[in-house]
Amino acid sequence: MTTGQRDSRTAVDKALALLRAFGDEAGTGVGVSELARRTELSKSTAFRLLGILERNGAVERAGSNYRLGPMIHDLPSPESAPDIDMLRDVLTPFLSILYEQSRQTVHLAVLQGPDVVYLNKLHGFHRVPSPSRIGGRVPAYCTGIGKAMLAYDPVLIDQVCSGELVPVTPHTITDPDKLRRQLARVKEQGIAFDFEEVRRGLNCVAAPVMSPTHTPVAALSISGPVGKFDPRRWATPLRQISFEASKVYAAQMRARRQRAAQVKSA
Incomplete structure (x- = not known):
């Protein structure tokens, strides 16, 4: 114009x-x-x-x-959202790598509002009952995979911390100031933990998959039973795999933009 x-x-x-x-x-x-x-x-x-x-x-x-x-x-659609399909297709191979290395339960999820939505899950050998299921929602503040993404959204942090932090287990963080401090560490370190906060007997470590604009588009996590799985031991390998996943996602986004530009100019 x-x-x-x-x-x-x-x-x-x-x-x-x-x-x-x-x-x-x-x-x-x-x-x-x-x-x-x-x-x-x-x-x-x-x-x-x-x-x-x-x-x-x-x-x-x-x-x-x-x-x-x-x-x-939430609008009904005859097919899955293309972005979600792309995330699942691009990142599931990295989920498989995590599983092969850890033999624990691994997750791929995105953040929708204050909730985690699970896109994929591979079960480990030592199963612990978990609230996660593909397509299911869980509050982000009490999950490692949710905190890995929530930490980068200050507006959403304010929204979550100003609301009621319902204790899912006795270990769930319900103090807004404590949650804010923990999320600040997550953003600084690029890794998030969940120590029996969403399910007793279950620990988790998670890391974000970042967009080219340095905002999380998804997250990957490893979870396992308390006493048999030490999430701290997996922080460095998970950071590396998430970093590689972020690079592949960025390359896919560039390729999509180039194809769209070619179609537009044709």
């Missing part, structure tokens, strides 16, 4: 344009300035409309960025 030309689009048109503008970054997040550029809106208009969309669950904060929210994810 040329400078000075009146924008005849309605507010609904502009809001829908913002939702479409996320593209391949719908799950990782895009900044207000970039969304405004993509939709040819002023930054103030984009910010105002994003606020309305956020209040209605269509988008949510991801640090200083925005991403599509739970209302959009």
Whole structure:
């Protein structure tokens, strides 16, 4: 749109344009300035409309960025979300590597609002009853895999810590200040732990898979029975595997953008 030309689009048109503008970054997040550029809106208009969309669950904060929210994810669809499919396809091989190395139960999950949603799971030899199931949701604050992603979203941290931290087990962290301190360490160290916080007898170590913009798109975890599995021992190998997974994810994102640009220019 040329400078000075009146924008005849309605507010609904502009809001829908913002939702479409996320593209391949719908799950990782895009900044207000970039969304405004993509939709040819002023930054103030984009910010105002994003606020309305956020209040209605269509988008949510991801640090200083925005991403599509739970209302959009919960809309019925005849097929799985392409981004989720890509994450599962790209990252499941790394989940298999974790399993082969540890022989413990391993998980792949994403963060949707304050909850973890599990995309894949491979069972270890020493099974401990676990609340995790593929497609299931668990509060992020009481799981290692959830804290590995939650730590990078200050807006969501405020939301979680200002709400009720229900004790799932006697070991669940229910003190908001203690949880904040722990999440700060997770962000600093790139690794998260869960010591019987979601299930008694179960320990867990987790690390985020990062996008090119340094925000988590998913996380990988290893969990095992107390007394037989020491999660601290697996912190370094898990960091390395998550780092490699992040590189492969970034390469896939670049390839998708290049294909989209080629189709657009054809």
